Amino acid sequence: MSTSRGARQLTIKEVASHAGVSPMTVSRTLAGGRNVRPDLQERVMAAVQELGYYRNENARSLRPGQPSGLVGVAITNLANPYYGNFALGVEEVAAEHGRRIMLGNSGEDDARERQLVSDFIGRQVDGLILVPTSGEAEHLRPERLGDVPLVLASRRVPGLEVDTVLLDDVGGAYRGTVSLLDAGHTRIGFLGNRSSVFTGERRYRGYEQAMAERGLVVDPLIVARAQQDVAAASRAARAMLDLEDAPTAIFSANNRNTIGALREIGRRIREGLPGPAVVSFDDFELSELMPVPVTIIDHDARLLGREAATLLFSRLDGSAEGAPRTVELPVTIEHP
Amino acid sequence: MSTSRGARQLTIKEVASHAGVSPMTVSRTLAGGRNVRPDLQERVMAAVQELGYYRNENARSLRPGQPSGLVGVAITNLANPYYGNFALGVEEVAAEHGRRIMLGNSGEDDARERQLVSDFIGRQVDGLILVPTSGEAEHLRPERLGDVPLVLASRRVPGLEVDTVLLDDVGGAYRGTVSLLDAGHTRIGFLGNRSSVFTGERRYRGYEQAMAERGLVVDPLIVARAQQDVAAASRAARAMLDLEDAPTAIFSANNRNTIGALREIGRRIREGLPGPAVVSFDDFELSELMPVPVTIIDHDARLLGREAATLLFSRLDGSAEGAPRTVELPVTIEHP
DNA sequence: CTGTTAGCGCATTCAA
DNA sequence: TTGAATGCGCTAACAG
Numbered sequence: 001m002s003t004s005r006g007a008r009q010l011t012i013k014e015v016a017s018h019a020g021v022s023p024m025t026v027s028r029t030l031a032g033g034r035n036v037r038p039d040l041q042e043r044v045m046a047a048v049q050e051l052g053y054y055r056n057e058n059a060r061s062l063r064p065g066q067p068s069g070l071v072g073v074a075i076t077n078l079a080n081p082y083y084g085n086f087a088l089g090v091e092e093v094a095a096e097h098g099r100r101i102m103l104g105n106s107g108e109d110d111a112r113e114r115q116l117v118s119d120f121i122g123r124q125v126d127g128l129i130l131v132p133t134s135g136e137a138e139h140l141r142p143e144r145l146g147d148v149p150l151v152l153a154s155r156r157v158p159g160l161e162v163d164t165v166l167l168d169d170v171g172g173a174y175r176g177t178v179s180l181l182d183a184g185h186t187r188i189g190f191l192g193n194r195s196s197v198f199t200g201e202r203r204y205r206g207y208e209q210a211m212a213e214r215g216l217v218v219d220p221l222i223v224a225r226a227q228q229d230v231a232a233a234s235r236a237a238r239a240m241l242d243l244e245d246a247p248t249a250i251f252s253a254n255n256r257n258t259i260g261a262l263r264e265i266g267r268r269i270r271e272g273l274p275g276p277a278v279v280s281f282d283d284f285e286l287s288e289l290m291p292v293p294v295t296i297i298d299h300d301a302r303l304l305g306r307e308a309a310t311l312l313f314s315r316l317d318g319s320a321e322g323a324p325r326t327v328e329l330p331v332t333i334e335h336p
Numbered sequence: 337m338s339t340s341r342g343a344r345q346l347t348i349k350e351v352a353s354h355a356g357v358s359p360m361t362v363s364r365t366l367a368g369g370r371n372v373r374p375d376l377q378e379r380v381m382a383a384v385q386e387l388g389y390y391r392n393e394n395a396r397s398l399r400p401g402q403p404s405g406l407v408g409v410a411i412t413n414l415a416n417p418y419y420g421n422f423a424l425g426v427e428e429v430a431a432e433h434g435r436r437i438m439l440g441n442s443g444e445d446d447a448r449e450r451q452l453v454s455d456f457i458g459r460q461v462d463g464l465i466l467v468p469t470s471g472e473a474e475h476l477r478p479e480r481l482g483d484v485p486l487v488l489a490s491r492r493v494p495g496l497e498v499d500t501v502l503l504d505d506v507g508g509a510y511r512g513t514v515s516l517l518d519a520g521h522t523r524i525g526f527l528g529n530r531s532s533v534f535t536g537e538r539r540y541r542g543y544e545q546a547m548a549e550r551g552l553v554v555d556p557l558i559v560a561r562a563q564q565d566v567a568a569a570s571r572a573a574r575a576m577l578d579l580e581d582a583p584t585a586i587f588s589a590n591n592r593n594t595i596g597a598l599r600e601i602g603r604r605i606r607e608g609l610p611g612p613a614v615v616s617f618d619d620f621e622l623s624e625l626m627p628v629p630v631t632i633i634d635h636d637a638r639l640l641g642r643e644a645a646t647l648l649f650s651r652l653d654g655s656a657e658g659a660p661r662t663v664e665l666p667v668t669i670e671h672p
Numbered sequence: 673c674t675g676t677t678a679g680c681g682c683a684t685t686c687a688a
Numbered sequence: 689t690t691g692a693a694t695g696c697g698c699t700a701a702c703a704g
Contacts, residue, residue: 009400009482011681022691027683035689052480057458058394058404059681062696064345066683068394070438070459078427079638084420091414091441100455102406103439105427119436122393123406144388146345230621259621266625285566285595285620289602289627302415347697358675363699371673395697398680402699 010053019047030055061124071312072120072128074104074113077228082255082282082301083131086153089305090129097313099126108228110135121148127312132157134196149315153308155198163311164326165304169199169281172297172331173206176279177251179295179333181214185249185277189222189240191233191261192253200225203253203281222247233260241268241276248276255282258294265292283334293336299329346389355383366391397460407648408456408464410440410449413564418591418618418637419467422489425641426465433649435462444533444564446471457484463648468493470532485651489644491534499647500662501640505535505617508633508667509542512615513587515631515669517550521585521613525558525576527569527597528589536561539589539617558583569596577604577612584612591618594630601628619670629672635665 012026019026021040028036029044036044047053061068071094075083087103094101102125104116113133117140120128127149132140137157140150152164180188190207193200204225211218221243224236233256240247241264252258258280265275275292283298307327314320348362355362357376364372365380372380383389397404407430411419423439430437438461440452449469453476456464463485468476473493476486488500516524526543529536540561547554557579560572569592576583577600588594594616601611611628619634643663650656 009681013681023681024683024691025689027681028690031683037689040690052482054454054458056398056460056681057455058460059398059696060683062392062395062398062681062698063683064696066696078420078424081417081420084414084417084423087420087423087439088414088441091439095440100438100440100459102436103423103427104431104436105424118390119393122390123436124392124394146388262622262625266622284622286598286602286622286626289598289625290622291625345697348699349697359697360675360699361673364674367699373673376674392697395680396699398682398697399699400680402680 009056010051011056012053015044015047015051015053018051019043067126067316068124069099070120070123070125071099071101071309072104072117072123072125073101073130074106074116074120074128075131076106076108076133077256078103078105080255081284085301086131086305086308089302089307090309091305092302093306093309093313097309097316099313106131106133108133114139117145121145126316127151129153129308129312131155132198134194134198149312151308151312153304157198161324163315163324165307165311166326166328167199167299167304168328168331169202170206170209172281172299172333173203173251173253174210175206175333176281176295176297177207177210179335180249180251180277180279181210181216183249183277185247186214186216187219187222187245187247187249189237189247189250189276190218190224190253191227191236191240191250191257192225193228194225200253207251207253221245227257227260230256230260230263233257234264235260237261237264241265241273246276250276250278252278252280255280255284258282258284262290262292262294266290281331288336290336295336296334297331298334299331304329345392346387347392348389351380351383351387351389354387355379403462403652404460405435406456406459406461407435407437407645408440408453408459408461409437409466410442410452410456410464411467412442412444412469413592414439414441416591417620421637422467422641422644425638425643426645427641428638429642429645429649433645433652435649442467442469444469450475453481457481462652463487465489465644465648467491468534470530470534485648487644487648489640493534497660499651499660501644501647502662502664503535503635503640504664504667505538506542506545508617508635508669509539509587509589510546511542511669512617512631512633513543513546515671516585516587516613516615517546517552519585519613521583522550522552523555523558523581523583523585525573525583525586525612526554526560526589527563527572527576527586527593528561529564530561536589543587543589557581563593563596566592566596566599569593570600571596573597573600577601577609582612586612586614588614588616591616591620594618594620598626598628598630617667624672626672631672632670633667634670635667640665 012023016023016026106113195201227233269275279295281297348359352359352362442449531537563569605611615631617633
C-alpha cells in the first residue's frame, strides 16, 4: 500500500529516507538530475511515485530571486465571452512557458482591482496582465509594483507607461461608421461605454470622426454611453429607437451593447416595426443569422491574450528590455 | 521618497525597523492587531504604506496546516462561453471567501488535466474544482490527492465518490426531445459529445429514452457523437441534412454543437433549403432571433460554478463533513 | 502587550 | 557525485 493520508504533508525528507538517500539528492533529482547517479535517480523517482509526493512550489519559490511561476490576470468581466477568450489566450501562452495563471474578475470596480493586484503581488506573481478599470491607477504605478512587470490589455491607463496590447479602436470604429455612411445612413446612433473607459473613448472618437468628415453633427439624443451590461444596452437602444426621429442605423461599440441592441431590435421586428442596420465592434456567434444586416468589426480576443502574455514573458525571459512597447492589433471589417 | 525598487523583496523586518518595533509586532498587526497597542499599530501601518510592503503569502502558508487561500480550477474549454460563466461563478464565491483561483484549461486532454492537478497541489491549493475530462482518473483518487478536497462539476468520474454538482442532463434531454415529438417530428437527429463524456452519455440517454417511449428506433445515420468544436459540428450537421432521408429536427446536446448546427442551417436557408427545428441543451445569446425555432434546455453555468465553490468551502470551513454529496441542478425548457 | 526562539520545505552554498 | 549546514519570510509557542 502507499496511502499518504495524514495531516502532515509529505516532504523531500520522507522521500529521501524512503529512497535511502539524502534530501539533497531528492532535490537534485527533481530539479532535473544533473550530477546524480542514474540508479539513485531511479530510486528517488520510485519513492516519489510510491508515496505520491508533490514538491512544494511555495517553499521552493520562497528563496529570493526564484520565480513563482505564477502570473496574475485581472479582467473586467468574465461573463463576456470576449474576455473568456482573452483569458484562454493568456492561459495558453502561460502554459507553454510552464506558468500558471491566477485569475480575478474586477467587474469594472477599482477597489476590487486594487485588492486583486495586492493579493497577486503578495502571492509572488512573476508578472501581471490586466484589463484595467478606468479609475485611479495609483496602485499600478511602478513604485507600488516594485519589479513586477505589468502588461495592460485592451486599455491604456493615463500616465502609465508600460507594455500594452491594444486594438485599432479608432480606425475600426471609423471604418465601421464609414460603411454605414456609404450605405446612405446619416442618422446613426451610438451605443458604448462611458468615456472614462479607454476603449469607449477611442471608439467614440472613430465614430465621431467619420461623421464629421461627412459634415454630420452627432446628435446627443442618439448617443448612449453608460451601459455596461446587456439589459442596460437594450433599454438604451429602445429609448433611441422610440424617438420621433429614430436612427436608421446603430453603431455599437462593444459586444454587450450589440447583444442588447439586437435583442431590442428583434423584439421590434417581431412587432412589425422596422429594424435599423447595425455595426458592431466585437464579433459574436451567429451574427450572420440576425434579422437585420450586422457588420462586424472583428478581432481576435484570444490573440489579444496571447500577445499580452508574449509581451510579458519577453520581459521575464530577459529577451526584451528597455522602453515600454505598444502593440496595436488590427481589426477587420466583415460585411454581412 | 518611498521607492521600493531593488531586486531584494521587502520583508517584515524592514517594516519593523522602519516602524521601530519587532517583526512580531508587524506580523500581529497585519494579522488583525489583536494584543497590539493602537499607537504601535498605526506606526506599523504607516510604515507599510510608506514602504509599499506586501506580505508574502507563500511564506505565510509554508507552515503546515496554514491554508494557502488558493483554489485550483480546471475546466475543459474556456473558449466556450458556458465555461467562462462557470469560472465566473467559482471566482465570485471564492472571492467572497477571501480565496483566489488558479485557472487551467485542460482542453479535454487527460494528460493536461493531470499536469494541472499536480501543479495545483504543488502550489498548496486548499481545494480543487474540476470539470473532469473523461479519461483515466488515476490522478484524482483520494490516495493521490491526500487531504485536498475535490469537487467535480458538470460531470462525474466513474468510481470516484466525491462532492459533485451536476445538471439534470437526462431529464432535460428527455423533455427537450419530447417537445419535438409532440410537435410531430419523428425523425430527429442527435448531435453531441462522444459517449465517454459523462454529459454526452447522459444527454443521449434522455434523447433515446424519449424516442423509445414513442416506439421510435434511433437511426445511427443521424446520430453524430464526436464533435468537440463548432466547425466539426457544422460538418456533422451538414452530412446529416444532406441525406436523402434527412431529419426534420435536430437535438443538440451542447452549446458548441448548437452553434455549429445553426451555422449550417443558416447557410441552407440562405440557399433556399429547408431548415430543421432545433432543440439545444445549453442556452446561447440571441437564440430568439434564429431563422428556425430553437427550443432551449436552459441552465445557469454561473450558478453551477457558485454551487461547486459553495460545496468546496463548506468542506474547507468544516461546516460539512461525511459522505460525498451530489447536487443536481434543474434545467428549464424554453420554447421559442 | 512585546520580543526572542525556532522551524515550516526547499535549494544554494560549501565541504567531503 | 553526495551530503551538511544555512537561510529564504513568516508566525506559533514561549519568555519577559
